[in-house]
Amino acid sequence: MRIGTLKESYIADAALFDSRTQKVWLAIAAALLLLFPFMASDYWLYLACLVSINVASATGLNILTGYTGLVSLGQAAFMGLGAYTVAILQINVGSPFLLNILAGGFVAMLGGLIVGIPSLRVKGLYLAIATIAASFIAHFLFANLKFTGGTGGLALPPASLFGLVLDTSFRLYWVIVPVTVLMLLGAANLFRTRVGRAFIAIRDRDISAEVLGIPLLRYKLLSFGLSSFYAGVAGGLWAYFFRVVTPESFPLLMSIFFLAAIIVGGMGTILGGILGAVFMTMVPELLKLVFDLLPNSTSLTVYLSPVRTIIFGLLIIGFLVFEPHGLAEVWRRIRRFFHLWPFRN
Amino acid sequence: MDWAYLFEISLTGLAGGGLYALAALAFVMVYKATRVVNIAIGEMLMIGAYLFFTFASMLALPLWLAIPAAVLGTGLLGAVIERTMIRPLLGEPPISVFMVTVGLASVLVGLVEVIWTADQRRLPEFMPNQAIMIGDAFLAPKVFWGALIAVVFIAAVLLVFRFWRGGVALRATASDQAAAYSMGINVPRVFSLAWVVSAMLAALSGIIVGSIGGISSSMGVFGLSVLVVVIVGGLDSVLGALVGGLCIGLVEALAGAYLGGEYKLLATFIVLVAILMVRPYGLFGTHEIERL
Numbered sequence: 001m002r003i004g005t006l007k008e009s010y011i012a013d014a015a016l017f018d019s020r021t022q023k024v025w026l027a028i029a030a031a032l033l034l035l036f037p038f039m040a041s042d043y044w045l046y047l048a049c050l051v052s053i054n055v056a057s058a059t060g061l062n063i064l065t066g067y068t069g070l071v072s073l074g075q076a077a078f079m080g081l082g083a084y085t086v087a088i089l090q091i092n093v094g095s096p097f098l099l100n101i102l103a104g105g106f107v108a109m110l111g112g113l114i115v116g117i118p119s120l121r122v123k124g125l126y127l128a129i130a131t132i133a134a135s136f137i138a139h140f141l142f143a144n145l146k147f148t149g150g151t152g153g154l155a156l157p158p159a160s161l162f163g164l165v166l167d168t169s170f171r172l173y174w175v176i177v178p179v180t181v182l183m184l185l186g187a188a189n190l191f192r193t194r195v196g197r198a199f200i201a202i203r204d205r206d207i208s209a210e211v212l213g214i215p216l217l218r219y220k221l222l223s224f225g226l227s228s229f230y231a232g233v234a235g236g237l238w239a240y241f242f243r244v245v246t247p248e249s250f251p252l253l254m255s256i257f258f259l260a261a262i263i264v265g266g267m268g269t270i271l272g273g274i275l276g277a278v279f280m281t282m283v284p285e286l287l288k289l290v291f292d293l294l295p296n297s298t299s300l301t302v303y304l305s306p307v308r309t310i311i312f313g314l315l316i317i318g319f320l321v322f323e324p325h326g327l328a329e330v331w332r333r334i335r336r337f338f339h340l341w342p343f344r345n
Numbered sequence: 346m347d348w349a350y351l352f353e354i355s356l357t358g359l360a361g362g363g364l365y366a367l368a369a370l371a372f373v374m375v376y377k378a379t380r381v382v383n384i385a386i387g388e389m390l391m392i393g394a395y396l397f398f399t400f401a402s403m404l405a406l407p408l409w410l411a412i413p414a415a416v417l418g419t420g421l422l423g424a425v426i427e428r429t430m431i432r433p434l435l436g437e438p439p440i441s442v443f444m445v446t447v448g449l450a451s452v453l454v455g456l457v458e459v460i461w462t463a464d465q466r467r468l469p470e471f472m473p474n475q476a477i478m479i480g481d482a483f484l485a486p487k488v489f490w491g492a493l494i495a496v497v498f499i500a501a502v503l504l505v506f507r508f509w510r511g512g513v514a515l516r517a518t519a520s521d522q523a524a525a526y527s528m529g530i531n532v533p534r535v536f537s538l539a540w541v542v543s544a545m546l547a548a549l550s551g552i553i554v555g556s557i558g559g560i561s562s563s564m565g566v567f568g569l570s571v572l573v574v575v576i577v578g579g580l581d582s583v584l585g586a587l588v589g590g591l592c593i594g595l596v597e598a599l600a601g602a603y604l605g606g607e608y609k610l611l612a613t614f615i616v617l618v619a620i621l622m623v624r625p626y627g628l629f630g631t632h633e634i635e636r637l
Contacts, residue, residue: 071440118618121625125382125443129576130621132569133614140611207635256447263444303459310455316448320441321433 014192033181037173045169051281052173052180053237058261058277059187059270060230065259066267067191068223069203070119071128076254077135078228080142080247081108082235087154087245088147097159097166101179101236108232109225111138116224120217123206135252142247153246156239166240176237183230188270190226199223203268260312264319266326275327283315284308353482354602355595360484362594363492364550364557367499368571369578369586371546376580377519378539381431382443385450386547387568392453393419393548394468394555394564395461401469408471416548423544427537450565457562465561472556491553498549499587502542511538519581570597570610573617579630588628592616 007013017023037045061075082104089100115134122130142148158167159175166172190196198219201209210216239245257280265276291304319326372386383389397415400406406414430449434442457463472490476483506512517525518535526532551560554567574593578585593613600612626632 065440071443118621118625122621123625124439126576126580126621126625126627128440128443129572130618132572133617136610136614137618140607144607256451259444260447263441302462306455306458306463308455309458310452313448313451313453313455317430317445317452320437320445320448321430324437324441 016188016192033177037170042169045173047281047285049169049172049176049241051278052176053234053241054258054261054277054281055274056180056183056237057231057234058258058265059184059273060227060234061258062262062267062270062273063187063190063199063230064223064227066262066269066272067196067203068199068220069206070116070220070223071125071259072131072224072227073128073252073255073259074115074131074135074138075227075231075258076250076252077138078108078112078231079235079238079254080138080245080250081111081228082232083239083245083249084142084148084154084235085232086236086239087156090156090159090239091154092147097161097175097240100159101233101240104236104239105229105232108235109229112224112226112228112231113221115228116221119220119224131255132252135250135255139247139250142250148247151247153244153249155244158243159240172241176241179233179237183233184270184274187230187273191270195219195222200268257312260316262326264315264326266328269326269328271331272326272328275331279327280312280315283311287311349481350602352480353484354598356479356482356484357488358595358598359591360488360492360594361598362591363495363499364554364590365571365574365594366587366590367495367550367553368547368567369574369590370499370502370583371543371550372571372575373578373581373583373586374515374546375539375543376575377583378515379431379536380439381446382439382580383446383543384443384568384572385446385453385565386543386571387565388450388453389419389423389544389547390551390554390567391457391560391562391564392422393544393551394560395457396548397552397555398461398466398468398560402466408469412552415552416545419548419551420541420545423540423542423547424537426544427540431540432533432536450568454562454565461562463562465559467559468552468556470556487557491557494553495550498546502546503583511535515539570613573613576627577617577620579627581631582627582629585627585629 005019007018012018017026036048040048057075057079060078061072064070064072082101085104085107086100089095089103090097095103115131118130119127142153143151148154158165159172160166161175164171166175191200198209198214201212201214202216202219202223206216209219235250238249242249258277261276261280262273263276264279265274266272287308288304291300291307294300323329368386368390371389372383375381375383393415396418397411400411400414401408404411426449430445431442434445472487474486477486477489478484506515514525514530514535515538517528517530518532522532525535551564555564570593574589575586576589577592578587578589593616596612596616597609600608604612620628624630
């Protein structure tokens with residue numbers, strides 16, 4: 001609980017950014033995001049783009065799993081839907097870049113609505129398994145339909161915006177990061193509205209929510225739709241970033257990665273989705289750096305991938321056992337420490 | 346329509362289903378007692394197979410020693426998992442515990458790759474090699490003997506859990522935890538027991554599956570089919586695990602034979618979705634009544 005903040009109106013109480021400290025820090029963060037591409041090397045720009053895409057998708061999953069309480073292991077499949085839509089539009093129609101990404105989002109949303117239909121009857125882990133089924137069916141379709149290029153997948157030309165070809169990480173950064181920030185703002189604002197609060201009510205107790213007059217099917221479907229829209233847009237960006245889309249690009253492991261990211265970050269907070277996605281994307285890279293520092297590292301490289309797998313698992317287990325509210329809670333604790341310092345710590 | 350071929354395929358499918366049933370039994374045991382969806386069942390099966398590989402091929406122990414050693418070793422692992430990862434999460438929401446087992450699966454895969462590398466290995470042959478003919482139908486010997494062993498062990502487990510005190514305690518805990526506690530049953534120990542037995546069953550089916558198809562670090566995929574089996578049968582139903590196992594085995598074999606290998610998983614997942622739409626709690630699962 002934050003002290004020393006007096007609210008005089010409901011609007012002030014519901015404001016997204018409520019204190020001056022917060023606004024200052026946000027301004028600093030925005031400035032850093034703007035300056036980052038001019039200071040960082042190509043490798044770090046590449047990572048920044050990847051992190052940004054993952055943040056968008058993880059936030060989408062957070063809407064569904066963290067805020068509505070519907071566990072999904074199909075996020076990667078929805079990303080795949082978005083990526084394939086973008087690739088097909090770009091290759092066959094050649095429509096503008098941002099339009100393609102929007103279309104990817106909407107196609108994924110449609111897929112999400114279809115997958116969401118069982119969610120009224122099927123609950124909890126049964127639903128999680130049903131979404132695994134959906135992701136396998138999607139994988140099968142990607143690999144076997146005529147226009148998806150089979151197992152070889154599709155290769156697409158770089159996007160262009162206002163005549164500028166977006167073929168480097170530096171140029172893509174200026175598209176991917178703003179889109180992600182926009183989607184984050186959208187998600188944060190969603191939970192100040194009637195719809196977002198309905199989601200939270202469903203998460204806390206769906207039968208009670210229905211008694212309160214929230215139509216369950218409509219809102220659960222809406223949550224599925226929104227979440228897959230986020231995944232679709234992220235998938236679209238992914239397609240332009242890697243420029244090759246294959247059925248193997250979106251494995252079940254990727255869905256698990258996103259679920260792990262929101263658990264590690266903290267379910268049901270926007271900040272949690274961001275921190276989790278950043279953390280989980282950076283850990284394997286940091287591991288690689290650590291491996292490079294070790295003596296006779298070339299002989300150890302065979303162990304890099306298994307060690308990454310182990311660390312990935314240990315992070316999930318460790319956070320669930322020791323820090324179930326995730327990094328967002330750690331962040332909050334740090335903030336509280338400085339806020340109350342030096343009176344209580 | 347070639348009836349003899351259909352018969353042959355169905356037999357193979359049912360035999361494969363027997364293996365699913367054994368692994369599904371391991372899964373259901375943990376779920377019934379502790380309400381934990383153990384998605385790492387495929388990886389525990391893999392650990393069992395690799396331990397057997399270590400004892401039988403690398404240390405060259407005789408079979409009668411290698412198999413029990415592998416099974417006991419995996420049982421020990423089950424106990425360790427229960428004590429260190431599952432017990433601390435008692436009372437947490439089911440999704441948390443589910444995700445812990447997801448993490449566990451990842452850790453186990455990584456460990457196998459570090460210790461035994463990711464290469465495909467072959468287990469030593471221990472099943473009779475003669476072709477099995479049932480009527481005119483041919484059945485691969487390994488599949489036949491594997492299914493037979495699975496059926497024997499399923500029967501044994503069912504009998505043991507019907508009459509042994511520990512089995513009664515487990516069933517009592519499954520039907521009502523609080524009542525079991527107040528009757529003097531040591532519920533935490535029942536939890537450990539369920540995990541140990543489940544891990545041992547998984548190891549056993551891992552040894553069979555591994556000796557049919559070889560072992561590798563991606564063997565955990567078998568667990569995905571097992572997951573489908575238990576969802577189709579109903580998470581907390583032993584009967585469901587058996588019937589579901591046979592059904593999925595049959596569906597997989599038929600889809601593989603008539604549509605092609607890539608349709609196997611697709612067919613099982615379509616069956617899964619269809620059954621979930623009609624019966625959200627699986628064929629024989631308990632329909633939980635929610636109260637506010």
